[in-house]
Amino acid sequence: MAQDDLNWKTFFEENSKPNHFDENVKLISEVCQQAAIKKLRVALITSGGTTVPLEKNTVRFIDNFSAGTRGSASAEYFLEAGYQVIFLHRSKSLEPYSRHLVGRSIFDMIEICPENIIVGEKHQAEMRKLTEKYQHYKSNLLMISFNSLSDYLWLLQATAQKMQILGPLALLYLAAAVSDFYIPASQMPCHKIQSSGGPLSLSLQLVPKMLAPLVTLWAPNAFIVSFKLETNEALLETKAKESLEKYHHHVVIGNLLHSRKVYVLLVDRNNSAPEEIRLSDSELESGIEIESKIVENLKIRHDNYYANHKTG
């Protein structure tokens, strides 16, 4: 067995399944089976950061940066593009539709009338639009949440495997911020680490790169898009290309921490020139989100992929 195989298999042997795993996998499986019968496209969108617990009874954990904006906004645009969406997200990170209300108090949006409560006049139009969209698309949206890295990887593996039934109708959009380091369960203390023990030194192990088994074993016929997050612009294109060369999936979307809402770089497997998506100031001012353009671009690429693979 190759070292890489050993690593990812060992990860799942050493880290147990999350709570409610079987129920969630059943829901995922039902979505995939129904979509396969009706020949509908399904997008798995991963979103939010993964935590790495320091204790089994977790008081403290290390987190990966992500608010869930990319994933939750993209989910809305994939729904509008006709996809069934499985939204695998960090618990309490941004979610499709409700994200638009985050940071505002619901109590400031409602008015008390003698016999009932209503949405205040100045919020009516926005709430109507959001509620209509939510109600229109909610039957096409399955939301599954995770907290830890291990929970995320278990659910990612299971979802990808269930999506195999869809062949090239499946699209995986890996926007979650996934930790590269963790503490194996066997090396994790059971109880809260005591400060009376003095300064804390941590030794973190490398997380096996799950893109490798994902592409070759779990979802070999799906159209797979991963994100590459960098902070140094000079590295972005090279790192995105390296990822594609290493894992042989379909598209890597490079983004920089501070410009991720206005600029991304798409690198594809056919080695054609990288494609930039950049929002202009006027687009930004008019409320256009970069995710609408990313999804529009990927839909065309997925159409082509499907056209080339559906008879295979």
Ligand code: PMT
């Ligand atoms: O949510 P927002 O605030 O809007 O932020 C969005 C985002 C910046 C988090 C998002 O656009 C993004 O870039 N997500 C990917 C972040 C990330 O994990 O990048 P990476 O370079 O560490 O990993 C690259 C790829 O390897 C990812 O597809 C990841 O799923 C995969 N990976 C990572 C670790 C691991 N152990 N196994 C993996 O397969």
